[in-house]
Amino acid sequence: MIFLVDGNSFYASCERLFRPDLRGKPIVVLSNNDGLVIALNQEAKDLGFFRGDVFYKIEKLLVKHGAAVFSSNYTLYNDISGRLNILYAQTCDSVEIYSIDESFLFFPDWKDCDYSEIGRNIRDRAYKDIGIPVCVGIAPSKTLAKLCNKIAKKYGGVCEWPKINQEEVLKRFPVKDVWGIGKKKAAFLESQGIKTAYDLKNYPPDLAKKNLTITGLTTVQELNGIQASGKILEKPRQQIMVSRSFGGPVYKLDEIAPALIDYAMDAVVRLREEAMTCSYVTVFLFTNPFRNCPQYANKATAKLARPSNCLPDIEYVALELLKRIYRKGYLFHKTVILLTGLELSMNQELDMFTDIEKDEKAENIMRAMEEINRKYGKGTLRLGATGLAGGNNRPWLMKREYLSPAYTTDLKNLPKAY
């Protein structure tokens, strides 16, 4: 049996954790650069706010309603997510972390087992021990577990497929809300008279494969209770991307370069956390397509001399690529660094030209940098040898005016109990 456990308004719940004064109040969480609403709690939804609302347009209204506004604080959300997953792993031997706020739990098919009871237990512990409200969907396939989870959000917090009136539920469930059916597929299906999950369940498999590709066929099978997509095996990550829009207008190469270096640092931290190396570096550069101004977009890729997770290697290549694609005279909006060709570093082969001593030195420098940045905060120590490191003028820096403290990951920000 498959459980889908999902945090309710997860980012908003994380923000509320250390702010008991916000109980019952509307909370919204903003995207990077405080651009738009990406998460909101029920109280905010009830006031008519939506995910995707442009912040500056609703700012006054939010103030009027006494809403709490937060810039997104992924350090906090990731930490809370980790705590939830530890709890799940204590309950279940087979957990697949699907996203920052959702995990699939795979339980054996026991006879006479009250799965709902297990679900309620997980829900109680998540709330009591960690302070995050979660809902649990329980079903024989992932797609049905997702569907049950949505039902659970409305009624009771736990929903078990075998215990509900399945036909009734499917007939009332819009096809566009089925997991794996997005805008395009929903529009196509509706044009064919397939309007509900019930209709889709009875859609002929050969048509599903022909019109909705193999993934659509999987969805149809899963609606029929067949577990067509099991646990995704722990597959090593395939790419690491750091992509951020600038906080303000940026024209010059030596303003973009420090931003790119900053993103490269983040990318390398992630790479090393996963004990991986990369072989390719790609840099993208964009103007703002929503703005009425001359447009330019380009990218360039380079292969590293050999797989690496050392910042100097990657940073050097990234800056060369940036210089190659940069054009004067455009108002730039975003740069991206993408690392691909990822491998676990222990699988790395040494060749006869490898200078082991030099490698060790570089590795030691990286370790020292990581240690210092961990202790004194990100970016305390950075590479300055590029000549492009920039001064204090950093127009690219992300806007985060409503950032909450790193309550759980920085001793200085530890919440106080009065």
Next chain:
DNA sequence: TCTGGGGTCCTAGGACCC
């Protein structure tokens, strides 16, 4: 009148997810 056909690999782009 004929210009096969099967296979692999790569990339670009679409679709979907949270």
Next chain:
DNA sequence: TCTGGGGTCCTAGGACCC
């Protein structure tokens, strides 16, 4: 004023090979 960021998977189509 401004419209996020980070992923995966699938398909189509071109290049190339035999």
